[in-house]
Amino acid sequence: MKMYNFNAGPSILPREVIEATAAACLEFNGTGLSLMEISHRAKYFQPVVDEAVALTKELLDVPAGYEVIFLAGGASTEFCRVPYNFLEKKAAYLNTGVWAKKAMKEAKLFGEVVEVASSAAANYTYIPKDFVIPADADYLHITTNNTIYGTEIRKEIDSPVPLIADMSSDIMSRPVDVSKYNLIYAGAQKNLSMAGVNILIVKVDALEKVSRAIPTMLNYMTHVTAGSMFNTPPVVPIYCAMQNLRWLKAQGGLEKMDRLAHERADIVYGEIDRNKLFRGTAKEEDRSLMNICFVMNDEYKELEADFLKFATERGMVGVKGHRSVGGFRASCYNAQTIEGVNALVACMKEFESKH
Numbered sequence: 001m002k003m004y005n006f007n008a009g010p011s012i013l014p015r016e017v018i019e020a021t022a023a024a025c026l027e028f029n030g031t032g033l034s035l036m037e038i039s040h041r042a043k044y045f046q047p048v049v050d051e052a053v054a055l056t057k058e059l060l061d062v063p064a065g066y067e068v069i070f071l072a073g074g075a076s077t078e079f080c081r082v083p084y085n086f087l088e089k090k091a092a093y094l095n096t097g098v099w100a101k102k103a104m105k106e107a108k109l110f111g112e113v114v115e116v117a118s119s120a121a122a123n124y125t126y127i128p129k130d131f132v133i134p135a136d137a138d139y140l141h142i143t144t145n146n147t148i149y150g151t152e153i154r155k156e157i158d159s160p161v162p163l164i165a166d167m168s169s170d171i172m173s174r175p176v177d178v179s180k181y182n183l184i185y186a187g188a189q190k191n192l193s194m195a196g197v198n199i200l201i202v203k204v205d206a207l208e209k210v211s212r213a214i215p216t217m218l219n220y221m222t223h224v225t226a227g228s229m230f231n232t233p234p235v236v237p238i239y240c241a242m243q244n245l246r247w248l249k250a251q252g253g254l255e256k257m258d259r260l261a262h263e264r265a266d267i268v269y270g271e272i273d274r275n276k277l278f279r280g281t282a283k284e285e286d287r288s289l290m291n292i293c294f295v296m297n298d299e300y301k302e303l304e305a306d307f308l309k310f311a312t313e314r315g316m317v318g319v320k321g322h323r324s325v326g327g328f329r330a331s332c333y334n335a336q337t338i339e340g341v342n343a344l345v346a347c348m349k350e351f352e353s354k355h
């Protein structure tokens, strides 16, 4: 049976990218050795990092003065590295979900944290608007895509202070005006690569402005200076990211990804809104194109487990919603196909016809 991968993360990757990475694990570039057993200092690996950096700069149109680095530790480590490197006195945070809250918790260890707005009282079903950003904050931290709740900020926020964004689950899904950000970071395992590496796009000028001493490995400047090679980097996830960046470019880049994301999301949300059994959980104007969250309508609540079983039997993988939202979540990252979303919609229609 053909499987359709809707996992929220780790998540779907293009088949070609998985095959190229698997091949390099068996033999890397005709060296007779596996990618897993060569030195990252060997002349063979540097071109991989260089290409991943160059492709990121090209795809995101990264302006001069920014550097792209790859670091281990997961996006969760950036929650503490961000205030370590950027919070001198006060930072502003937009609370749009569990990941944003975790980022705030770490920042509080370093200084004053202003929560500019929160949608917690509505279980994060919308993105707060019209909030006041303190002009004396060192930065405003946002989570552009809320993986768990299926809400997304797709328009650049107008801010008097530099932005820092956790783009873990929508990086490379659309063009971004990088110049508005002091830092963009993302764990790779949602929309870029396999787990094990973070991508960071950092404004070099904005570093080394805090007065505290920063441990070497937590200091972004260490890794900017060393070109992601200060210590042994996660070579396989970086290689996989490089292959995926090549794939993204070959597909037509981020404008194309944005168009396809809209196309996929229109198909799924269209069915959620039409089908009498289901309803979306996020406020319409804030609906994520990456993680589509929906539940059974109240009068059909008891069919939830049945639908999950029905969809699973037809090859849908990972459509169970996060426990804090319930229902279902169809993650539609870059590698998700129109065929995949059509297969899900066919399941929803068929299930409706039975009830």
Ligand SMILES: *Cc1c(COP(=O)(O)O)cnc(C)c1O
Pocket: 009, 073, 074, 075, 076, 077, 099, 143, 145, 146, 147, 166, 167, 168, 169, 187, 188, 190
């Ligand atoms: C998954 C996720 C994280 C956490 O990533 P780890 O790599 O597991 O630490 C952080 N932020 C967002 C938006 C996520 O989706």
